[in-house]
Amino acid sequence: DAKTTQPPSMDCAEGRAANLPCNHSTISGNEYVYWYRQIHSQGPQYIIHGLKNNETNEMASLIITEDRKSSTLILPHATLRDTAVYYCIVLITAGNKLTFGGGTRVLVKP
């Protein structure tokens, strides 16, 4: 599975959009980009995934660049409850093992 690079931390103002970048320059054509988040001491929560098209669900939007070497998770209106560690993971199928990196620690401030 391809490796990912994320900034270690970022702050966001409540009510504003949070844009979380992820680099995955060695991604293969059949690898998906998955995003999970982990609120303190809880199990990781699935957010969204995509292959090459942009995706949107009730939680977030995923923008994948045309060359698929990077992606951005967008939380459209961040709330205090979005404070968490966000993990970007690349893998062929999520049925296989998930390899978690350091993630991005997001702090939403009032």
Next chain:
Amino acid sequence: DAGVTQSPTHLIKTRGQQVTLRCSPISGHKSVSWYQQVLGQGPQFIFQYYEKEERGRGNFPDRFSARQFPNYSSELNVNALLLGDSALYLCASSLDRALSTDTQYFGPGTRLTVL
């Protein structure tokens, strides 16, 4: 529908003891994976079971073992506990490990403290 459930929530053991952690997957899910999360780090893959067979194993010693039952629930066993085994143990379930768009859903975890 209920999500992934794990028991117990918290557990305190002493060095050298053995522990069994339990996981019930989401109804209809046939694959269960176990992860260990040490404080301050991301989860690390331990095992994956699918249809009661081990399908993947991470870099963990033989003190760690697991099994999956006919109802797809699973147990993780750790023998001869060490202080370093103190961690949050997470269980995740998915429908079918072979599906390209399958997604793993995590339980709340079991917090194990080894004294």
